Amino acid sequence: MEQLQLLIGRLLLIGVFISLIFVAVGGCFYLQEHGSDIVHYQVFQIEPKNFSLSKIIKDALSSSVGAIQFGLLFLVFVQILRVGLTLGIFVKLKDYIFVAITSFILLILIYSLIRLL
Amino acid sequence: MTILTFSLLLLIISYLAGFVGALTGLGGGIVLIPALVLLFHVDIHYAMGASLISVMATSSGTAIAYLKNGYINIRIGMFLETGAVIGALLGAILVAYLSTNLIAVIFGLFLFLSAFFTWKRNEEKEIPATASHPWSEYLRLNGSVPTTKGIKPYKVQNAPLALFIMTIAGSLSGLLGIGSGALKVLAMDQAMRLPYKVSTTTSNFIIGITAAVGAGVYFSYGYINPVLTFPVLIGVLFGALTGARTLTKIASKTLRTGFAIVILVLGIEMIYKGISGNL
Numbered sequence: 001m002e003q004l005q006l007l008i009g010r011l012l013l014i015g016v017f018i019s020l021i022f023v024a025v026g027g028c029f030y031l032q033e034h035g036s037d038i039v040h041y042q043v044f045q046i047e048p049k050n051f052s053l054s055k056i057i058k059d060a061l062s063s064s065v066g067a068i069q070f071g072l073l074f075l076v077f078v079q080i081l082r083v084g085l086t087l088g089i090f091v092k093l094k095d096y097i098f099v100a101i102t103s104f105i106l107l108i109l110i111y112s113l114i115r116l117l
Numbered sequence: 118m119t120i121l122t123f124s125l126l127l128l129i130i131s132y133l134a135g136f137v138g139a140l141t142g143l144g145g146g147i148v149l150i151p152a153l154v155l156l157f158h159v160d161i162h163y164a165m166g167a168s169l170i171s172v173m174a175t176s177s178g179t180a181i182a183y184l185k186n187g188y189i190n191i192r193i194g195m196f197l198e199t200g201a202v203i204g205a206l207l208g209a210i211l212v213a214y215l216s217t218n219l220i221a222v223i224f225g226l227f228l229f230l231s232a233f234f235t236w237k238r239n240e241e242k243e244i245p246a247t248a249s250h251p252w253s254e255y256l257r258l259n260g261s262v263p264t265t266k267g268i269k270p271y272k273v274q275n276a277p278l279a280l281f282i283m284t285i286a287g288s289l290s291g292l293l294g295i296g297s298g299a300l301k302v303l304a305m306d307q308a309m310r311l312p313y314k315v316s317t318t319t320s321n322f323i324i325g326i327t328a329a330v331g332a333g334v335y336f337s338y339g340y341i342n343p344v345l346t347f348p349v350l351i352g353v354l355f356g357a358l359t360g361a362r363t364l365t366k367i368a369s370k371t372l373r374t375g376f377a378i379v380i381l382v383l384g385i386e387m388i389y390k391g392i393s394g395n396l
Contacts, residue, residue, distance in 0.1 A: 005191065016177045019174070020174075023347050024347075030344060035120050035124075039119065072350070079173060101196060108206055112329070
């Protein structure tokens with residue numbers, strides 16, 4: 001149990017690190033491209049309306065903003081993974097009430113991302 | 118102002134927000150969002166999106182330290198999280214139907230609440246529960262915590278009330294883009310009567326999951342702005358990491374009173390801007 005808990009902790013740390021790399025590298029490239037532009041607060045209205053999971057993954061390596069976006073979304077996936085691992089712990093412990101509880105959380109988490117598909 | 122200057126300023130303010138948020142246990146969001154909105158005139162939705170992402174990163178990045186020293190009670194965390202995810206999903210969906218000004222007013226009211234709890238919370242007056250709630254027996258929520266005097270068992274009270282408060286906390290997290298630490302502490306300190314370290318670390322652990330539900334919805338709404346979130350995320354994360362390292366002990370009464378006054382002022386400002394339609 002404790003070993004598995006530490007595994008979750010380690011996974012989270014690695015996940016944050018990977019996300020941070022995408023965000024920082026993408027961010028630096030963005031600043032290099034646009035750093036000397038003047039801020040209009042409209043600059044912060046660039047949200048793509050047709051936003052989809054496949055597009056984010058495709059853009060991850062092709063544009064600076066895409067890389068940041070991927071890093072941010074990756075953080076959400078890390079949370080799914082951690083709840084999944086927690087579920088694994090309870091399955092292993094044969095603790096079925098908590099298997100149900102954790103599955104429910106996992107379901108809601110996945111449901112919240114469904115609009116992105 | 119150029120984007121470079123703007124990003125550097127965001128980085129600094131986010132670092133400070135993360136630092137203070139970690140010291141007080143309230144999280145960075147409640148200072149960060151008013152700062153972005155009031156000082157930098159960022160659209161409140163983008164401020165909320167950037168904050169929610171930072172909450173996720175902070176919760177994930179600090180989890181391993183607390184898992185190592187054995188404070189986190191995963192069973193309590195998952196039990197309470199069932200309410201929080203439902204709340205977060207509904208809260209985040211609701212954001213699209215509320216006006217910016219109304220969100221600002223609700224945010225201001227939440228700041229008042231947080232100021233009150235920050236000022237009032239006194240971990241030295243911890244009263245351990247002597248009996249546990251039937252649910253705690255059934256779900257085996259009772260645990261033990263390492264102290265200077267060895268491993269100390271604790272009992273969990275009033276699990277249903279805590280679950281209810283956590284559902285509210287989750288809704289506010291989705292609705293306002295924050296970790297809503299103040300309410301989570303209320304659920305665990307006051308309702309369940311958990312030891313201070315257990316409630317703080319367990320709350321910090323599950324906040325990331327709650328935030329992920331809100332973030333999923335925010336992504337689909339387009340509230341997560343990559344360019345704005347990039348300096349905010351880095352700033353808050355490193356601020357929180359240094360904050361947690363600087364003071365492993367709980368922030369002093371004076372510091373917390375000072376912080377309570379700051380969030381009170383921010384709350385007044387948010388409500389004023391919201392009511393006057395100035396956002």
